[in-house]
Amino acid sequence: MSGHLLMGALLTGILAGYGIAIPVGAVGAYLVGLAARERFAVAASAAFGVAVVDGAYALLAVLGGAGLAEPLRPIAVPLGYLSAGALVLLAGLTLLRAVRRYRGPLTVSASSPVRAFLGLLALTAINPATLVYFLALILGRGAEGGGALFVLGALLASASWQLLLVCGGGLLGRALTGARGRLVIAIVSAVLMLVLAVAALTGGSPVG
Incomplete structure (x- = not known):
């Protein structure tokens, strides 16, 4: 395979990611919100959890192609409800932890990098729209090869963007160093998650 085709596959994967x-x-x-209130290692681990799912779905799309589209249709609605429920739970936990920290003394992070990684990996994985998105791209590209580089590009792009969000959240957290500022960040984050959960129940995509 020529270098142009390989580079094209990598760039397509980056754009897709x-x-x-x-x-x-x-x-x-x-x-x-997580980066604003937790240490960098926790938030970065969560970001990599999201990127791993994006990369895995890109790989499934490359390997499965059109054969994966039909089996997803019957479970798309149940997964949407599951995702909405997970968002409601996550929003509730975010608010609960924020209120506890606001009322009590500042403590060491209650989250761990492993827990954050697994939590965001699970939340991202139950969104079938991500897999459908990559399937559509693969079917549009056709069987032109370079699948491994396409997956690598998607993984790198997703990871870099999630880490950018984490860095932005970290800067926001340093700007609002007081307990009240962190509480406000957590409340805004939780309310947005609840709004998106409602959108998921009414036909929108719950995560992204």
Whole structure:
């Protein structure tokens, strides 16, 4: 395979990764809020959890092609309800932790990098729209090869964008260093997640 085709596959993967990652939905809002109140290692681990799912769905799309589209249709609605429920739970936990920290003394982070990674990985994984998105791209590209580089490009793009959100959240957290400022960030993040959960129940995409 020529170098031009390989480079084209990599660039297509990068563009695809940014295309699915940049629209800020519940995951983006949660990452910003998480980075504002937690240490960098926790928020970065959560960001990598999102990127791993984007890369895995890109890989499934490359390997499965059109054969994956039909089996997804019957479970799309149940997954939407599951995703909405997860968002409501996540919003509630965010508010609960924020209120506890506001009322009590500042403590060491209650979250761990592993827990943050697994939590965001699970939340992103239950969004079937991500897989459908990559399937559509693969079917549009045709079988031109370079699948591994396409997946790598999607993974790198998603990871870089999620980390950018984390850095932005970290800067926001340093700007609002007081307990009240962090509480406001958590409340805004949780309310946005609840709004997106309602959107998921009415036909919108819950995460992104």
